Amino acid sequence: MTGLQQFRATDIETAEEEAHTLESILVSGDRDFVITNGGAKVQVSDLLGKNILLYLSAFQSSSCHILLPKVVQAYHENKAKDEAFEVIFIPIERDHATFEQYFSRMPWLALPFGDQRISSLLTKLEIRDVPELVALGPNGQIITKEGRSLLEAYGMDTYPFTDDHIEDMVNSWAEKLQHTLHCHELQLTLRVSYICRSCWITGYVWVYFCQKCHFSLHPSCVLREGTYLIRR
Ligand SMILES: [Zn+2]
Ligand SMILES: [Zn+2]
Known part of the structure; x- marks a missing residue:
């Protein structure tokens, strides 16, 4: 592939990622909600305009257990500064009891256990391994699919994960x-x-x-x- 072709392929990829909306990522048919820890439904349309982190994780994975406290800390720190910040747990779980136990440790929203949207979301976002953090902008556009390594590299200061913000941070x-x-x-x-x-x-x-x-x-x-x- 020549440099120019490569450039164009990247351009197309970027355009496709920007073309995502919150609905195209989180809504499928009448499945148009996420849940709170108490089991209440929150409409995806109520989340428009927020900076969202999708937290894709599995209870069975030890890396997920290491990452969780960092995401909880990031959640509390960012939420105190920015009400428009939200985290949504995308559970890659095998049984309901495990999901309940794991989700009870998270102060944020989730897709319900076993929801059909989980596997299509993994395909859409081309997620190959968990845990991963995918940062979405206010319209649902993908800011980054590498939120985990960014959080691990830079800590909480990474938020809101945009290239401009990270460049300014490193320059400082x-x-x-x-x-x-x-x-x-x-x-x-x-x-x-x-x-x-x-x-x-x-x-x-x-x-x-x-x-x-x-x-x-x-x-x-x-x-x-x-x-x-x-x-x-
Ligand atoms: Zn350190
Ligand atoms: Zn030395």
Whole structure:
């Protein structure tokens, strides 16, 4: 494929993703609602205009259990700042009791257990593995299907997940700094993946890194703790 063809293929893909609406993603026939933890129905039309995160997850997966507390924290922090933020759990569950148990730990909305819309949604969004977070804009357009790695790379500051916001955020980070957890200067660096020596969780993309010792810290861990000095 030539560069130009590739460019055009990407363009078409982007156009298709932008063409999604909240209804085309979440409504099928008379199935036009999501549910609350108490089992009440919320119409999909009532969610128009919101910034939505689809949380695709399965109780059986240990990665889902690791991600859940981060999404719960992101939910509370973002909800306090932005009423128009919502999370919808898309359950990939085998039995109803498991769904009930898992959903009871989530303070947000869900598609009902076993709903026919779940498998068509997985196909539409081309989801191959869970957990995943898909961010939708106010009209249902797909902002990103890689919300999980963005949340893991950048923490809560990623919201609302748009390219412009992420670029501004990265530009605001110091290029070099000194952190109390390490004796050498750390440089803002791009790496495929690493283990953060503050929280011991895998990080992706951006890292505060010491080349000499291969010491890595998540930018979100560095900035949250505030225990650093900026080097210019
Ligand atoms: Zn960390
Ligand atoms: Zn070092």
